[in-house]
Amino acid sequence: PRVSRSSKNEARRIFVRTFGCQMNRYDSERLVEILGGEHFVVVEDYRRADLIFINTCTVRDKAEQKAFSSLGRLKTLKRNRPELVVALGGCVAQQYGEELLVRWPHLDLVVGTHSISKVPAMLARYEVTGDRQAWVDFSYDFGDEPDGRVQPWKPEVSAYVTIMRGCDNFCTYCIVPMVRGSERSRPSREVIREVESLIECGVREVTLLGQNVNSYGQGASGEVNFAGLLQGVAQVEGLLRIRFTTSHPKDLSPTLMRCFADLPQLCPHIHLPVQSGSDYILHRMNRGYTRDHYLRLVKELRGMREDVAVSSDMIVGFPGETEEDFELSLRLLEEVRFDGLFSFKYSDRPQTGARLLNGKVEEEVKLERLQRLQALQERITLEKNEAQVGQTTLVLVEGPSQIGGSQLSGRTPQNRVVNFKGSPHLVGEEIPILITVA
DSSP states (O other): OOOOOTTTTEEEEEEEEOSSSSSHHHHHHHHHHHTTTTEEEOSSSSEEEEOEEEEOSSHHHHHHHHHHHHHHHTTTHHHHHOOEEEEEEHHHHHHTTTHHHHTTOOOEEEOOOOOOGHHHHHHHHHHHHHOOOOOOOOOOOOOOOOOOOOOOOSSOOEEEEEEOOOOOOOOOOHHHHHHHHEEEOOHHHHHHHHHHHHHHTEEEEEEEEOOTTTGTEEEEEEEEHHHHHHHHHHHHHTTOOOEEOOOOOOOOOOHHHHHHOTTTBSSSSSEEOOOSSOHHHHHHHSSOOOHHHHHHHHHHHHHOOOOEEEEOOOOEEEEEHHHHHHHHHHHHHHHHOOEEEEEEOOOOOOOOOOGGSOOOHHHHHHHHHHHHHHHHHHHHHHHHTTTTOOEEEEEEEEETTOOTEEEEEETTTTEEEEEEEEOOGGGOOOEEOOOOOO
16 A cells, blocks of 8 residues: 555544646635545644645636646655645646646645545545545536535635536637536525535535536526525525626526626626627637626616625737727726726647637737737726725635735625724624725
8 A cells, every 4th residue: 555544533634736727726715614524624834734735726727737737746645755745636637638647756646626525536546445546527517516516624704605616608718618517506505505504514605616607507407597596695594695696698688687687685796707898709719608798787787786896807918809809808908997806918728729719929919919908908997996985895805915914805796805803703793994095
């Protein structure tokens, strides 16, 4: 055996590093919860761990390279401590599979995007045989208890809840359908039961997660749609706030938009990725909507609830993007005035359609456009934040502020972060805060 322990009940230590989106954060939390039943405890220092788990993202090349750099730095530690178990999970694991075991001799376990629940079995086999393993089969069993009940290892004020897995949209730049599989909705009863168990553990706010939550329930016989799921979750006693991400514009229905007006628990904030302001580029991306369609959706959302905040994603330098196409994206920012924006340079991803498109944009042009886009959005965000000065808003207190100084931090319903002085006993409470500076 590669690993020996004096007792099966002896506590072991796990260190988890997570790259990428909220979906990966949720998977990491579920892993820690599952391994808690195997007598693992979380440590903050990876050098003290018995198991190091790197949860990866491959949506952009930069995220993938960060994950590989993190893995490479463990080579010496593994050589000095051969009993250490090194595992790589997430989208990079799913994409490369067993190839990673050849490329990285100090890597022991490769855990695909559907295989978090398999980790205990993989560890048990490794401890007996020393076999290095890759488990990357797609499985649409979410790995829950039959009723969806969970017991978080570290309950916090806010929590993520996965409601679906995979994606069927096949945007030409996106690798997600290849590494997350086809779209499957989780049974609504399991989602609601998980929310109930989180509330029992002290959670006040949940964020419902999916690659495209707007299409929840499609193709699932007898299941509610996403608006129906929101209505069901809103009935959970003790739940203060509901958020969700990510929404695809082509599936944003009037019924769903109406939820912002009808459900008091639903926070007035939507993340609605636009990706480009040019119809030509949107068509090349296979996004399924036009610039005018997107603008009409934003207008309808703000008509449902005037204080709704809209954030978005945008890619610059997509193949074929001209200066005129990019200017259309800048004008879209000015017209919509997003509350926040995640923006990126385009990079080719394996197995995607866009990697074969002509008209690749030079790297220095992409960088210059990204800088202009971000400068414009920074100005807009500051102006929108400055408009809050002198206003009193409800803030859900999440915990100590990252800026220190014994300050607390929380979020407004519109998802703006607020730092303020206050007593730790306020954590978990929704309190009125006067905004004094932006």
